[in-house]
Amino acid sequence: MVEAIQTKIELSDRVKALTPSSTLAISAKAKELQALGYDVISLGVGEPDFNTPTYILDAAMQAMQAGNTKYTPSGGIIELKQAIIDKFKVDNNLVYHPDEVIVTTGAKFALYAVFQAIINKGDEVVIPTPYWVSYPEHVKIAGGEPVFVDGLEENNFKITKEQLESVITDRTKALIINSPSNPTGMMYSKEELAILGEVCLQHNIIIISDEIYEKLIYTEEPHISIAALSAELKAQTIVINGVSKSHAMTGWRIGYAVGPQMIIKAMTNLASHATSNPTTIAQYAALEAYHNQTENDRIFKEMKHVFTERLDTFYELIKAIPGVKCEKPNGAFYIFPNVKETAILNGFNTVDEWVTALLEEEKVALIPGSGFGNPDHVRLSYATSMDVLIEAATRIKRFVKSNQ
Numbered sequence: 001m002v003e004a005i006q007t008k009i010e011l012s013d014r015v016k017a018l019t020p021s022s023t024l025a026i027s028a029k030a031k032e033l034q035a036l037g038y039d040v041i042s043l044g045v046g047e048p049d050f051n052t053p054t055y056i057l058d059a060a061m062q063a064m065q066a067g068n069t070k071y072t073p074s075g076g077i078i079e080l081k082q083a084i085i086d087k088f089k090v091d092n093n094l095v096y097h098p099d100e101v102i103v104t105t106g107a108k109f110a111l112y113a114v115f116q117a118i119i120n121k122g123d124e125v126v127i128p129t130p131y132w133v134s135y136p137e138h139v140k141i142a143g144g145e146p147v148f149v150d151g152l153e154e155n156n157f158k159i160t161k162e163q164l165e166s167v168i169t170d171r172t173k174a175l176i177i178n179s180p181s182n183p184t185g186m187m188y189s190k191e192e193l194a195i196l197g198e199v200c201l202q203h204n205i206i207i208i209s210d211e212i213y214e215k216l217i218y219t220e221e222p223h224i225s226i227a228a229l230s231a232e233l234k235a236q237t238i239v240i241n242g243v244s245k246s247h248a249m250t251g252w253r254i255g256y257a258v259g260p261q262m263i264i265k266a267m268t269n270l271a272s273h274a275t276s277n278p279t280t281i282a283q284y285a286a287l288e289a290y291h292n293q294t295e296n297d298r299i300f301k302e303m304k305h306v307f308t309e310r311l312d313t314f315y316e317l318i319k320a321i322p323g324v325k326c327e328k329p330n331g332a333f334y335i336f337p338n339v340k341e342t343a344i345l346n347g348f349n350t351v352d353e354w355v356t357a358l359l360e361e362e363k364v365a366l367i368p369g370s371g372f373g374n375p376d377h378v379r380l381s382y383a384t385s386m387d388v389l390i391e392a393a394t395r396i397k398r399f400v401k402s403n404q
Contacts, residue, residue, distance in 0.1 A: 018137050021371070026355070030365035041392045042365040043380045046182065047250040048333070050303065052285075055295045056247060059288030060281050072280050074272035075264075076103025076256070080283050083290035084256055091214070092225045094234065096258045102267050103286075105278045107212050107242035107255030110267070112138050113274075114238050114257060117266035118206055119144040123173040128159045129373035130336065132182045132210070144173065148373060153338060156327055157184040161195045168199075174206040177226060180213040183372045183379040184336040185329025187217065193226040197233045207237040212255075215246035215300055217331040218308045227259075238263060245332075247289045247299065252282040307333055310382045310389060317393035318380065321400055333383045336369065340376035346403035351375055357403075362395040 030042045063069075075081070081101040088094040104110040111134065119125065119142035127135050128151045136146040147167050151157035164175065177196070179188040188196075200207050207226055214223045227237040242255030257267060277283075289296070311329070318335055319326045323342030326335060343354035355368045355378060369377030382389055 014141055017140055019133075021133050026359070026365050026367055029359060033359070033363060038363050040359075040363045040365060041384075041388055041395065043382075043384070043389075043392055044365050044367045045381050045383055047383060048245060048248040048303065049383045049385070050248040052248050052252070053289075053295060053299050055292050056249065056285050056289050060285040063281050063284035068280055068284050070280060072277040072283060074275075074277050075268040076101070076278060077280075077283050077287070080287045080290075083287055084258065087290055088239075088258065092228050094225065094228050094239075094258075097261075099261045100264050101258050102256060102264050102271065103278050103283060104242075104255045104257065104267075104271060105275045106253040107210075107240050107244060108134060109271070109275065110240050110242070110255045110257040111135070111208070111210065112141070113267040113270050114208060114240070114259075114263065115139055115142040115144065116270050117263050119173060122171060124169060124171045125173060126164065126167055126175045126205075127373075128157075128176070128178075130157060130181070130183050130369065130377065131176070131373050132178060133371050135176055135178075145171075147172070151184075153325075153327070156186045157181065157336070158186060158188055158192060159196070161199055164196060164199050168203050168205070172203065172205055174208055175200055176208045176210065178210040180217060180223070180329070180331030182213065182332055183334050183367070183369070183377075184327075185213075185332040185334050186327070187219075187221065187223065187330040188226075189221065190224045190229070193224055194229050197226050197229055197236075200236060201232055205236075207233070208240065209237055210240045212241055212245050213332040214241060216303070216307060216333060218304065218311060219330050221330065223331075235260060243286045243289050247286075247296075248303075249282075249286070249289065252279070252285055254278055254282050254286040307382070310386055311335075313386065314380075314382045314389045314393065317390065318396070321393070321397050322404070323400070333381055335380045335382065336372075336374075336377050337380070338376050339378050342400055346400060351378060358396065358399050362399045364392050364395045364399075 026044050030040045034040045081098045085096050115138045121143035123144045124147045125139045126147050129148050139146045149159045149163050151159050227234045238259035244250040323345045324337045326337035343351045348354040352368045359365050367379040
């Protein structure tokens with residue numbers, strides 16, 4: 001047996017301060033059980049279960065055959081930037097110029113880069129809870145301090161003007177808005193955004209608007225970008241988006257940010273040293289994703305129909321489980337029920353313990369809400385087939401009843 005060698009290597013304080021992703025942890029446990037032969041249903045996935053559409057796959061193949069396999073500018077090819085500019089004109093009534101656009105290696109890197117570009121040590125970033133798991137970690141890596149504001153369940157997990165004003169200090173640098181939201185699926189109205197935007201203008205707070213789920217909305221209420229409400233708000237806002245959710249292109253890693261030229265230039269300089277350009281072939285695939293409007297309309301219509309059908313069915317099944325409290329979301333593909341009463345009913349001290357036991361006993365993987373800043377909740381993704389969703393709800397209900 002080889003004796004382990006003791007190392008004197010020390011990790012940096014910044015990485016030691018990071019919190020591991022709860023979504024990845026539960027997924028890893030589910031995969032471990034699957035590898036042992038168990039029939040595991042995972043409702044933790046954060047991506048559409050559709051394959052990337054054929055017209056986009058074909059465009060990627062054509063790009064490779066045409067020799068588009070070399071380096072590009074760090075901020076993305078000009079053709080894709082122009083397609084993104086056109087998208088904002090049509091979808092959001094916003095006008096941007098190429099030097100106000102950066103294409104990034106996924107929307108996650110766009111978020112990472114913007115915090116690196118605007119945050120100095122000790123700056124505060126207001127993050128409404130529940131939040132996407134990486135927001136606080138990005139802020140901490142940049143040397144900033146996350147300031148959490150509770151998006152109350154009775155207000156559909158959205159924060160109010162009064163709540164925002166109560167946490168503003170002379171160190172407040174930015175506010176994150178995610179609409180539609182991961183993990184809740186809830187969406188801010190035009191009026192709600194205008195009120196929050198006015199507070200940000202009064203206090204010179206940068207707005208980071210994460211709109212990655214913009215195309216996945218299941219009500220008649222339209223998606224509104226806060227940047228579109230006034231010229232003043234546009235000048236104060238960085239919009240984050242990408243093709244991952246809208247076009248089922250999660251693995252292609254193409255995101256983007258638009259905003260003030262000074263910030264976009266700083267992000268581009270950072271990317272030039274961190275990642276260089278996003279994958280060239282994926283950029284040309286994304287270009288086709290935005291150019292082919294006929295196919296886009298068909299894909300968006302199909303996805304909306306399928307996700308609406310799943311939501312309507314799955315929501316009713318989950319809501320009917322004893323002790324579960326749940327609001328029906330507007331968009332994305334998540335349900336975020338409060339299961340604290342259920343967990344207590346089943347004899348568990350925390351929802352996290354309940355989630356672990358559910359996976360072990362019924363082989364259903366959910367994401368505990370503690371990773372999103374709401375320990376009484378769980379996130380369930382309905383980005384899987386109807387049959388799987390019905391079976392998952394059956395198993396969860398059986399687990400709850402057998403532990404009463």
